[in-house]
Amino acid sequence: MKPPKLLPIALSLCTFALGSLHAQQSPEQDDEEIVRLSPFSVSERADIGRYQAAQVSSGSRIRMDLMDSTQSISVVTSEFMQDIGTARLTDATKYVAGLSALGALPLSMDIMNVRGFSDYDLTLDGFTMFSLVNQDPIIVERIEFVKGPNAILAAQGLPGGVVNNISKKPLFTNKGYLSYQVGRYDANRAEFDANYVVNDKLALRVVGAFTEADHYRQGLFHQNTTAMPMFTYRLSPTTEFTLQFQIQKSDTLSDIAAPLSVYAVGRNNIHLPQNLPRDFQIAGRNSPQHQKSHNTRFFLTSQITDKLSMRVGGNWSQSDVRSNGPTPSAPYLGQTGIVVDPIRLNDITGEWYWDGSFNDNPTYKLSGLKEWPVRMRGNFQNDFVYEHTAANWKSQTVAGYAFNYISQHFRQRNYADDGIYYDFENNYTPPPYAFDPDIDWHFNSSDRHRGNQVYIYEVINLFDDHLVLSGSLSQNRYVSNIYDNLTGVRSDNRAEATLPAAGFVYKMTPGVSVFYGYSKQEVLVPGDPGQAIPSHTRPGRQHEGGLRLRLFDGRLYATATYFDILQENLWRNNPENHRTPIPFPLLPAVNTNVTSKGVEFELAWAPNENFSLIGSYTNFKFRDDDNMRGPNVPEETAAMWASYTFTQGALSGLRVGLGASYVGERASDAEGRWTSPPAGYDPVRIQPVFWMPSYIVAEASASYRFNKNWQVQLSIHNLLDKDYIAGSALRRVFVSTPINPKLTLRYEF
Known part of the structure; x- marks a missing residue:
């Protein structure tokens, strides 16, 4: 693909100049009359409750009323994140329908399941970037969850949806x-947020946090420093420019799951080995992860005329990561070097079973790797919106383009297999690791990925806002170049996709509406010559419909939604290659699909200024063509949180909150391979080794405001001290953190 031409950028700058000129040509107008909310900004209503939002900006990059959207969009407000004591962004996920934390790697990447699809990338202000460590909540003003494919916000995103973190401005x-x-675990943290108005044109803000926290498991810690200075300058009453510079430095212990009981299979013995301490940690402080990153973002918005507005946004992010990952082997019998694993695979059925043997003194060999990834990402977006209002109808036409660039260098070295068998139950000390002396690099590649997008989006409100029609068309081109520095092999991949979306909203009354939406997206996937998999795209589409309620002047907002997502063109090994005898030559890889279908319910209610409540329920099926469930995906979740603020009497200034969340049964890592049965039997899919039980966890908070400046808050996570399995990785699990109180003292100025 040719480099981006300068003409669109020049047009944007000319448009910006015209916008400034237009503002300067009306000196007789008062500034208060001219300055009004940009269509790219979201306004908040303080009278509808602490946890409710009426507008979003993520669906189409412009402000939109939630009642007008043909796609499910949920919002987590800053007040809610503060009230529950958010330590990481996934803390708020469990209260949103269709969202759940992955459970694996709780200190890394804020990994979330969005309608079953796992999201490993961070999206901030519509820009996708990589972060090995969790994003510090200090920079986030609110979170908007756009569910289902969205070719405008994320043409190459997940078909499940996008978690868009809106930064503070x-x-x-x-x-x-x-x-x-201060607190028992994951605490010892300082925050600051200072906003200063220099004059009526310039505002400065600096946010930052420093954390030095110990976690529940032995030796597990993380140190994190995040700072984001920024400014907004009003070039004219209708034109604003914002610049942010975010830096982050983080050190944490490799987040490695503990080995499961050697007798765990199906729904039995799903716990750590009997003599292993519950807080066991494989890695030591000699296996840390380091990340240094910096992000620069800018936003320019201008109202060119009373109907035409423009937005330009850009992002450049760079991260330098050093990560270690020791992992235990299959269980051995003592120091014999003989693998004795009581859990066996039935090659005919694909099911796992206990063979009746015992290994009451298992030992493990440790292996692992060290990675040195360097990632750089650049994004540029330019959007125009034209708004027209008539007697009984109105319209918005949005058009824009975007350029995206990724450059990354990824190197990996393996640890040496020292042949030592570690007994985790008896005075285990995490060992120092030596690299494999025979091989310098086991993996070393340089990648370049580029893409551009042009789109148009139209929404029309007809019949005095009773009917809302919308549609969009996005044209996307992708280029991917991967160079193997070890073999000298280069892989060049290209793809192009035209992605439509359309839908309607019918408002039976201003507060009761039904909606339907259809949307698509498509992901470029490089080929794998070793598996006979060509370069290809994975298209995803969604049908979605439901009912929305906004009653009592917006204080009650509720949705009921049905969704049907299909992702196609997922390649995998040909099952015929697992027959006995093995065919020669091997047959090429084959295609498969994944579907996600189900229902979601959400509720936000604030009957008065004192009481606020939110709740959600999700029930869906996330399956592939063989009806296999996704690993670590709960197909049923529910959550509810309520708070009450005392405004009169002796308890005035006190706010109390109580919540609980339910997570259904989840499959462990399904290997996705096929059995190699005896001659005469068909290969079948290998099933998950075990299932993680469902659980309910409760939390509470209480805050007291002494005066306009001082406030103290006590947050208690896992209020009932529930012991549960949070997630899995192969035959290893992450256990829950016990009851965890945290006390925060806050001074406001």
């Missing part, structure tokens, strides 16, 4: 706070 009001937190 400078405000034209002087305010800020300082806070310090």
Whole structure:
């Protein structure tokens, strides 16, 4: 693909100049009359409750009323994140329908399941970037969850949806706070957020946090420093420019799951080995992960005329990561070097079973790897919106383009297999690791990925806003170049996709509506010559419909939604290659699909200024063509949180909150391979080795405001001290953190 031409950028700059000129040509107008909310900004209503939002900007890059969207969009407000004591972004996920934390790698990448599809990338202000460590919540103002494919926000995103974190921006009001937190686990944290208005044109803001926390499992820690200075400058009453510079430095212990009982299979013995301490940790402080990153973002918005507005946004992010990952082997019998694993695979049925043997003193060999990835990402977006209002109808036409660039260098070295058998139950000490002396690099590649997008989006409100029609068309081109520095082999991949979306909203009354939406996206996937898999794309589409309620002047908002997602063209090994005898030559790989179908319910209710409640329920099936469930995906979840603020009497200034979340049964890592049965039997899919039980976990908080400046908050996570399995990785599991109180003192100015 040729480099982006300069003409679109020049047009944007000309348009910006015209916008400034237009503002300057009306000196007789008062600034308060001219300055009004940009169609790219979201306004908040303080009168509808702490946990409710009426508008979003993620669906089509412009402000939209939630009642007008043909796609499910949920919002987590800053007040809610504060009230539940959010330590990481996934803490808020469990209260949103269709969302759940992956459970594996709780200290890495904020991994979330979005309608079953696992999201490993961080999306911030519509820009996708990589972060090995969890994003610090200090920079996030609110989170918008766009569910299902969205070719405007993320043409190459997941078909399940996008978790778009909206960053804090400078405000034209002087305010800020300082806070310090102590607690049992994952605490010892300081935050600051200071906003200063220099004059009526310039506002400065700096947010930051420092965390030095120990976690429940032995030796597990993380140190994180995050800072984001920024400013907003009003070039004219209708034109604003915002610049952010975010830096982050993080050190944490490799987040390695503990081995499961050697007798765990199906739904039996799903716990750690009997003599292994519950807080066992394989890795030691000599196996840390390091990340240094910096992100620069800018946003320019301008109202060119009373109907035409423009937005330009850009992002450049760079991260340098050093990660270690020791892993245990299959269980051995003592120091004999003989693998004795009581769990065996039935090659005819694909099911796992206990063979009746015992290994009450298992030992493990440790292996692992060390990675040195360097990733750089650049994004540029330019959007125009034209708004027209008539007597009984109105319209918005949005058009834009975007360029995306990724450059990454990825190197990997394996640890040496020292032949030592570690007994985890008896004075285990995490060992120092030596690299494999025979091989310098086991993996070393340089990748370049580029893409561009042009789109148009139209929404029309007809019949005095009773009917809303919308549709979009996105044209996308992708180029991927992968160079293997070890073999000298280069892989060049190209793809092109035209992605439509359309839908309608019918409002039976202003507060009761039904909606339907159809949307698509498509992901470029490089080929794998070793598996006879060509370069290809994975298209995803969604049909979605439901009912929305907004009653009592917006204080009650509820949705009921049915969705049907299909992702196609997922390649895998040909099962015929697992027959006995093995065919020669091997047959090429084959295609498979994944579907996600189900229902979601969400509720936000604030009957008065004191009481606020949110709740959600999800029931769906995430399956492939063989009806296999996805690993670590709960197909049923529910959650509810309620808070009450005392405004009169002796308890005035006190806010209490209580919540609980339910996570259904989940499959462990399904290997996705095929059995190699005896002659005369068909190969079948290998099933998950075990199933993680469902669980309910409760949490609570209480905050007290002494005066306008001082506030103290006590948050208690896992209130009932529930022991549960949070996630799995192969035959290893992550256990829950016990009851965890945290106390935060906050000074506001």
